[in-house]
Amino acid sequence: MKKIIAYIVCILFLVSFVSADLCTESDDGKDYVEAGYVKYGVIKYDDLCVLSPDADMRVEEGQYLKEYYCDDDKREHKIVDCVREGFEKCKAGRCVSSSGNVSQSSQPAAPVGPVCGNKIVESGEDCDPPTKICYKGSDIGLCSVNCKCEIKITADGSEPDEETDASDENDSEETVIEKLDEETETVESESEKTTKTVEEDSVEDKDGISTEKNRLALPKEPKKGIFRRIWNWFGNLFS
Known part of the structure; x- marks a missing residue:
């Protein structure tokens, strides 16, 4: 009976020891600017750049980062859009800025007003x-x-x-x-000039003169004297 109890205690101790170290990580959680890894049991999972959120194909450079982390001793991962987070791209398992250096913040860039x-x-x-x-x-x-x-x-x-x-x-x-x-x-101003020009060109009188300016420039007929007008009156009277 004592041996059975001893075996049970040993098994519980081993289980608790193994479960305590079941998931470990190198970068203390979701750190997009550091290329870390997660060790789940004896298997190691490195942060890496992937082709797209749906295509789990590893690439050296791209837009998306596959970030591994531990959650309640369970291995988890998250697909991160480095461009949306304010970086230029994903390179070698981390998000980098446009200068090629690692950005100091994983917060998205503030929108420009x-x-x-x-x-x-x-x-x-x-x-x-x-x-x-x-x-x-x-x-x-x-x-x-x-x-x-x-x-x-x-x-x-x-x-x-x-x-x-x-x-x-x-x-x-x-x-x-x-x-x-x-x-x-x-x-x-342009409209008034055009209207004035049209009005001047459209003036006509009984003499058939197209513009007032030209009509005034014609020579005036001399007025008839009073004797000539009387003579014409008599002529018309007896004719």
């Missing part, structure tokens, strides 16, 4: 560039330094919102109208 002043209306902007005329539906405004359309003239004649930037405090309704006039001044 809109750039006000590049003449491109991006997400979060109402207009671009600043100080130009902008529109919100039927309302007219000026583009602020923050690329927000500050309404100055409303379609229904109501007062615009009071939320304006400090740089736009002096931009009154008259200022907006002046800017609109400046933008259309060239077009209107």
Whole structure:
């Protein structure tokens, strides 16, 4: 009986000893910037670059990293997109930056926000560039330094919102109208010149003269004297 108890104790001790070292790893978890490995029992699994998340084919360089780690003494792995995590690529079982050196952070790169002043209306902007005329539906405004359309003239004649930037405090309704006039001044000037030319060319009178200028340039007929007009009157009377 004592031998049986001794055997049971030995077996339990061996099982606990083996299970304690069943899964070990070299890089302390999910470390994308270090090429580590996991040892599960007597088998060693190295971190490696793979062709794609679905194709478990090892490559020297690529976009995806197969990272091994231990979880409750179980061997686990995760497919990591190095580009999405802010790196350039996967190389030799680790994610590397564009300079070829290992990045110091596995956090994804911060997204770049809109750039006000590049003449491109991006997400979060109402207009671009600043100080130009902008529109919100039927309302007219000026583009602020923050690329927000500050309404100055409303379609229904109501007062615009009071939320304006400090740089736009002096931009009154008259200022907006002046800017609109400046933008259309060239077009209107050309239109007036064209209309004037057409009107001059289209003037005709009883003399058949095409323009007023040419008609005025013709020699004037001399006026008849009073005796000649009396003589003509008598002639017409007895004829």
